[in-house]
Amino acid sequence: MQDTVLLVEDDEAIAEMLAQVFEKSGYRFRQCGSGEEAVIRVKTRPPSVVLLDIGLPGIDGLETCRQIRQISQVPIIMLTARDTEVDKVVGLEIGADDYVTKPFSPRELVARVKAVLRRSNDVVDAPLIVEVGGWVIDSGRHHVRNGDGEPITPTAKEFDLLRYLAENAGLVLSRSQLLEAVWGYDYFGETRTVDVHIRQLRKKLDGIPIETIWGVGYRMSDT
Numbered sequence: 322m323q324d325t326v327l328l329v330e331d332d333e334a335i336a337e338m339l340a341q342v343f344e345k346s347g348y349r350f351r352q353c354g355s356g357e358e359a360v361i362r363v364k365t366r367p368p369s370v371v372l373l374d375i376g377l378p379g380i381d382g383l384e385t386c387r388q389i390r391q392i393s394q395v396p397i398i399m400l401t402a403r404d405t406e407v408d409k410v411v412g413l414e415i416g417a418d419d420y421v422t423k424p425f426s427p428r429e430l431v432a433r434v435k436a437v438l439r440r441s442n443d444v445v446d447a448p449l450i451v452e453v454g455g456w457v458i459d460s461g462r463h464h465v466r467n468g469d470g471e472p473i474t475p476t477a478k479e480f481d482l483l484r485y486l487a488e489n490a491g492l493v494l495s496r497s498q499l500l501e502a503v504w505g506y507d508y509f510g511e512t513r514t515v516d517v518h519i520r521q522l523r524k525k526l527d528g529i530p531i532e533t534i535w536g537v538g539y540r541m542s543d544t
C-alpha cells in the first residue's frame with residue numbers, strides 16, 4: 322500500500338518541489354496551507370506521516386502539532402527555519418518525532434520519512450507485549466500501563482524508544498545506539514533528541530525504571 326505524506330506549508334514553491342520529489346519516490350503526496358486545515362485532514366483522512374512547517378499563516382506549526390497530538394499518534398516531522406535549540410526541543414516536547422532545518426535537501430527529508438515509517442511499520446512484526454518491572458508495554462494497542470493503572474499513550478517515537486529499552490532491559494545503551502535503533506539513522510540526528518524523549522517518558526510514565534548512566538547513556542532496570 323502506498324504511504325501518504327501530508328505537507329503543511331504555505332510556501333507554494335516548497336510544496337511543488339516536495340510534491341515532485343515524494344511522488345517520484347513512490348509516495349502519495351497531499352498538501353494544505355494552514356494548521357487549522359491540517360488538524361481536520363488528520364481527523365478525516367489520516368496520512369501516514371505529517372511534514373509540518375513551523376511558520377504558518379494562522380496557528381503556527383507548534384500549536385498545530387499540539388492539536389494533532391490530542392487526536393492522533395501519526396508520525397510528525399517539523400520543518401523549521403529557525404535553527405535554534407529552543408525550537409527543536411519545544412517541537413520534540415510537544416510530540417513531534419523529528420525535525421529538519423531549512424534549507425534542507427529533499428533527499429534528506431525523504432530519508433527521514435522512510436526512517437519514521439520503517440519504525441512505525443516494524444511494530445507489526447515485533448512481539449506485541451513486553452513486560453518490565455510491573456510495566457506492560459502493549460504494541461498492539463500502542464499504550465503503556467503500570468499494573469492495573471490507566472493506559473497511557475506516548476507519541477510514536479517515545480513508544481518506540483520505550484519498547485527498545487524494555488526489549489533490552491538490564492543493558493546499558495548509548496545515546497547513539499538508541500538514535501540508530503529508534504530513529505533509523507546515525508548521523509542526521511543529534512543525541513539531544515534522545516534526552517528530550519527520555520525526559521518526556523519519565524514525565525508521562527511516573528516511576529518508569531529508566532536509569533541515566535552518566536557519560537554513557539540509559540538503562541531500563543529489569544528488576
Ligand code: CA
Nearest residue numbers: 331332374376
Ligand atoms: Ca511557511
